[in-house]
Amino acid sequence: MTEAMAGRRDAGAVSEFVESFAAQLVEAGMQRMPARVFAALLSSDTGALTSAELGEQLQISPAAVSGAVRYLAQQHMVSREREPGSRRERYRVHSDQWYEAITNREAVLKRWQYALRDGVDRLGAETPAGRRIAETLAFFDFIDGEISQMMDRWRAHREKHFGNG
Amino acid sequence: MTEAMAGRRDAGAVSEFVESFAAQLVEAGMQRMPARVFAALLSSDTGALTSAELGEQLQISPAAVSGAVRYLAQQHMVSREREPGSRRERYRVHSDQWYEAITNREAVLKRWQYALRDGVDRLGAETPAGRRIAETLAFFDFIDGEISQMMDRWRAHREKHFGNG
DNA sequence: CGCTTCTTTCAGAAATTTGTGAAGTTAAGG
């Protein structure tokens, strides 16, 4: 690392990572702006950026930042901070908060389970279709329990390897 | 259950389940037509329908069926069958095949891991951002291993409760 | 209270996605 680079960040390298990781998130179904904003926060030095910084770095309007951040906050993937006595907001990824959120398909899972249970009732538990749907439901019930155990194991694993970082 | 209903399926009840479950899949990011086709197959008596039957039941064009089925086959959520000596194709959900597919975010996971690894390299493993991204990567590496173990447990659980159905 | 700074909301232009009809392709069966 040259002296000129020390303590400095290569804006080009950051941007390339931001765009390529965001592209993967988009491919997996996330909207474009939330994906870019999230990737930008993830690759920021402090893990937190202001609206203006995000707009500048990603070349998007304040409106776009606002929409993206609202979405991410709803999904519990970032949190909003406000330095006391300032109008300026800061958006932050907590190292641990966001992958809790990613496995927190809980809301999705719950709705699927509800819809499937309803299907079993409608079609009749003793019909072929009813049985097929009941098995699908059993799968999601199973998954539901497993995921929370998995996250417990991850927390232990993480603490061991990364400390309470 | 009245005599008239015995052995018969209430088309209205089926349709209501199809549309409501499909809506949940759409909300979770799946495209509309694949979601409807999939829900229709899931709630069919035999677990398999022809293109014409799907078009009729869902009121969609052959082109729409074709597109939806191509997508579902790529995702390994349905398989195509052809009765020998017929031009007519049949699309089937195998009870076990498709939830294997649903947890098979493997392709997605792999791409995320690749993008994150690249990010650590670009930003530097010893920078704050690099460390944050490395931890995220560690999470996905962990998840990757856990999911296959979870599916092993599911198969055991399933066999116990449903037999080899 | 009013000025200033930041964020949010909103209407609309632009881009993208979706589903169709119609033409094209494949393969069975005479």
Place this chain on the structure above:
DNA sequence: CCTTAACTTCACAAATTTCTGAAAGAAGCG
């Protein structure tokens, strides 16, 4: 081979989504 039944591809119209500039809304600070 030719016909015909079935599936696929393609261009386009319609619907939806996305992002912006502009206006409106909040909140610190004098």
